[in-house]
Amino acid sequence: MTREDGSGTPGHDPQQLWLSPGQPRRGRKPAFSREAITTAAVALADAEGLEAVTMRRVAAQVGAGVMSLYSYAPDKDTLLELMVDHVSGELPTSADLTGDWRTDLKTIARLQRANMLRHPWLPAALSTRRSLGPHTLAFLEHALAALRPTGLDGAAKLEIFAQLTAFVAGHVSHELTQAAAAGSPDRAAAEARYLATVAADGHHPELAEALAAPARPLTPEATFTRFLNRLVDGLGTD
Incomplete structure (x- = not known):
């Protein structure tokens, strides 16, 4: 089982992670979104560094119990995947190319x-x-x-x-x-x-x-x- 620090045997199914956005992996649907979790984790990392991002800290940021976060991100490695893609959304992709x-x-x-x-x-x-x-x-x-x-x-x-x-x-x-x-x-x-x-x-x-x-x-x-x-x-x- 993966521990709080993200160690253990992390892993995820890319299709489930990316092609079923916002859907919890198990249990009842929490009163918050995957977007809110990811945004809170990014803000925490920006302010205090990556080592500050734990499931417990992120849960506190969104006002949830830590176990409810595991419905969206079963381990810290998966949360990092969400964070990386979240900030990648800041990169513009519609600018015209010069051809050079x-x-x-x-x-x-x-x-x-x-x-x-x-x-x-x-x-x-x-x-x-x-x-x-x-x-x-x-x-x-x-x-x-x-x-x-x-x-x-x-x-x-x-x-x-x-x-x-x-x-x-x-x-x-x-x-x-x-x-x-x-x-x-x-x-x-x-x-x-x-x-x-x-x-x-x-x-x-x-x-x-x-x-x-x-x-x-x-x-x-x-x-x-x-x-x-x-x-x-x-x-x-x-």
């Missing part, structure tokens, strides 16, 4: 980054997702349409979208960590002194040359754009 797949792919990546920055728990949650809900599928459909001009087969398009999403998630995770570290200027200064010392020891000539190069803009947006351009512009169509 690289430009469109970069726009998609920027939308993903903005969504992950709004919900800092999302990169970690994506790593455990096992199925695609309706909002996620709508955004995937949009991305695949953007990739149509490449002429690649379906498998390659899916791989590119997965690669792009993984890049954005990893970058945002690093970005959030760096933002937290920026609150400790002494630590940053110590790190800079350490690297300068190492670069000057004669044993790391490549590092010394790299550190001596002209500095580039280090704003989060500029850094993300450089990394994204390297990734997308390097993608081939064969």
Whole structure:
């Protein structure tokens, strides 16, 4: 049986989860909706982090007994699936595509980054997702349409979208960590002194040359754009 922390033997039937929205899995129908449960869980994760999301905390948020939540989400892993798809609904899918797949792919990546920055728990949650809900599928459909001009087969398009999403998630995770570290200027200064010392020891000539190069803009947006351009512009169509 799955415990409160989500461990145990989690699992769900994707068809039952996504194709029967709002229907409890067992027992009487509670006086609240799956949407309310998911919204409360997302708000909790946004405010306190993913570790704060437990079935007990979410039940308290919606004013219900914890056992009644299991009718909709039998474990925390299933709740995370609902949360990921819920915030994926914030991603626009009706914007016109330019026909330039690289430009469109970069726009998609920027939308993903903005969504992950709004919900800092999302990169970690994506790593455990096992199925695609309706909002996620709508955004995937949009991305695949953007990739149509490449002429690649379906498998390659899916791989590119997965690669792009993984890049954005990893970058945002690093970005959030760096933002937290920026609150400790002494630590940053110590790190800079350490690297300068190492670069000057004669044993790391490549590092010394790299550190001596002209500095580039280090704003989060500029850094993300450089990394994204390297990734997308390097993608081939064969």
